[in-house]
Amino acid sequence: MxxxxxxxxxxxxxxxxxxxxxxxxxxxxxxxxxxxxxxxxxxxxxxxxxxxxxxxxxxxxxxxxxxxxxxxxxxxTVNETYFFREEYQFTCLVNSVLNEIVTRKRPSEPIRIWSLPSSSGEEPYSLAIYLLEYWPRVDDYAIELIASDIDTTMLEKARQGRYDQRSVAHLPPPLLRKYFTALYDGSYQINDDLRQSVDFTQVNLSDLAQMRAYRDFDVVFCRNLLIYFDDTSRRIAAETLFNALNPGGFICLGHSESMSRITPLFKVRKFPEAIIYQKPR
Amino acid sequence: MTLIKKHDATGDAPREFRHQSRDRAGLLCQLEADAPEQRRWAALDLAAFSDAADALCDRLEQETQTPVREAILTSLIQIGGNPVVCGLMPLLRSEDAALRNQVIEALQQLPEAVSPYIERMLADDDADYRIFAINVLANLRHPQAPAWLQDVIERDDNINACAAAVDGLAEIGTPEAIPALTALPERFADDPFMQFCTQTAIRRIQGHGA
The missing domain is CATH 1.10.155 (Chemotaxis Receptor Methyltransferase Cher; domain 1)
Known part of the structure; x- marks a missing residue:
């Protein structure tokens, strides 16, 4: 045979x-x-x-x-996350997006940034570090960083803020030294100030009733999530993200994702550093 | 350090200024509100009511605001089923090209519900309507889709309908469609374009690119 x-x-x-x-x-x-x-x-x-x-x-x-x-x-699709992943979008945030957002903010009004899915926290903490290090006007505004995920295990890990070498490999060494403590087992503990600066919450993007409360965001980072959804779920998620943003607010997707393929709700904005999407004003 | 942590992650905006209750009757009233934002929220909330399909389709026909239209279509896709398909199909005759395209995309997301209506749509007297039905098929996740398109190129007398079906077969056709594609140019012998587009479709089906 x-x-x-x-x-x-x-x-x-x-x-x-x-x-x-x-x-x-x-x-x-x-x-x-x-x-x-x-x-x-x-x-x-x-x-x-x-x-x-x-x-x-x-x-x-x-x-x-x-x-x-x-x-x-x-x-x-490789489901991985690490500090400063797709850094060009963070550069776009501090060089272009935030400067546009603050033109329509009152001085007392906070800037609200949402990271989802936050997974084990690398993205929201990267945002915090990037803002503190590279946005010259960071001291002029109150900034709220909210990070959400559906997975409570991941949220707990994010709150703990302890990372292996692979997660921090793309961080410039001076920033690694400044914001982390090297531990004896080779991992890195993010410092308490950063841990306290991010609010972690559990959400299900497909739950309209729950998501109704998430509003008034100026920027949403929702990278490499929609590719996991089917067409209908992707469409519902796009509606939800639209509802969550202030008029004129921005949304960053992963490099292989396109909002234009899902819905005509958002405008495409081409900045020198990245192409991102904007809710019309 | 100016990064601040709030215990309420959900923002400062007033949460609710409801003029209508969030039941079916209240939402149907809100769907006719003057403010587009209110109509949009009503449309999204009506996804929970399967018998709201008719009202949503009626509103869709009049609605001019993209965010409201999108919300209506998202809810209709969630509701699904025959009433939704029956409400959407007449909108393929709309003069509004953007609305027609949105309806085509919505129908494509309802493969099981739309499938019983495909043969009727492909037999419509209006060639433009048949072409829009073919556009639905070209990206419909249904095992019959290639056979329906093949049927078009074997039977339909309208060259534009056949060309649209050939385009669809180039995307989703299987080798079973090649004899029908090969025979098609004879029916439109005066048109060299049909020869070109069938050859392109055959090459794609055979996996030779282009």
Whole structure:
């Protein structure tokens, strides 16, 4: 009896899948990701009891629930976070966005920034550090940093503020020394002032009743979350984020995400450092 | 340190100035309010009422504000089902191109609910309406979608409807559509464009790009 022929993805199949995945998610795989993509595709072909790419691809495109596409998105996207990830958006915040926001703020009015999903806290703490270090007008305004996640375990980890070497690897060494204490086990403890500066809350972005209370934000960082949602959930999330922003407020998505593909509610704003989205005034 | 922590993360704006109660009747009243912001909130809250589809579709037809339209469509997609599809289908005849496109995108997100109506839509007397139905199919997550498009290129006499179906097949067609695509240019022998677009679609289906 012959052994079964191991599954392999041909060049044409890879191209076909790559085009499809890009249309669905905006995520484009370069040739150098071929091994990464092929391996995960084959895993899903086998897990769904298909015998070929072709059968699997037909199922993927026409499955009305979209569950398999969601599974695929989950394994094709690397869910990682670290300090100063996609730093160009923080640069855009301090060089362009905040200066525009304060033109319509009264001196006593706080600037409100929301980070979600905050995961283990790297993003909101990065925002705090970036503001303190790089926004010259930081002392002129009260700034509220709210960080939210659906996962209470992650929120607890964020509140503790203890990170491994990988998480802090992109921080400039002077900032690492200034805001962290190196611990004996090789991890880093963020300092208490920063821990106290971020308000962590648990939210479910799909829960309209809960989200109704989240309002008056000037900037929202919602990066690499919407790619995990199906079309309807993504649309609901976009409505929720629109409701949460002040008129003229800004929203930053992950580099592979596009609000324009979800809804016409937001304007695209091109700043020197980044393209982000704005709620019309 | 000017970063401040508030115990209430949810902002300082007044939370509620409700003129209508948040039940179905109150929300339907609010859906006709003068202020777009109020209409938008009413539309979002009406997602919880499956029997609000007719009122939402009626409002959608008159509504000119994008945020309100988007809220209505989001709620209609959440409600789903036949009443929503039946309420949206006539809007494909609207003179408002933006509204038609929004309705096409909404119908695409309701594959199971829209599928019983596809054959009727593809048999409509109005070729423009058929083209909009084909546009729905081109991005409809339904296993019948390629077969419906193939049916169009085999039967429809309108060249623009057939060209739209060929475009759709280029995206979602399977090798089963190739004989019908190969035969199509003969029906429109005077039009070299049809030859070009069917060849492009066949190449894409075969995985040769373009």
């Amino acid at each position: 012959n052994a079964p022929v191991p599954l392999a993805i041909t060049e044409e199949e890879f191209q076909k899948f790559r085009d499809f995945f890009y249309r669905k998610t905006g995520i484009h795989f370069e040739e150098n990701k071929r091994y990464f993509v092929d391996k995960r595709l084959i895993d899903r072909i086998l897990a769904t009891n298909n015998t070929s790419f072709r059968n699997y691809f037909v199922m993927l495109r026409f499955e009305t629930s979209g569950k398999e596409l969601q599974q695929l998105i989950n394994i094709m």
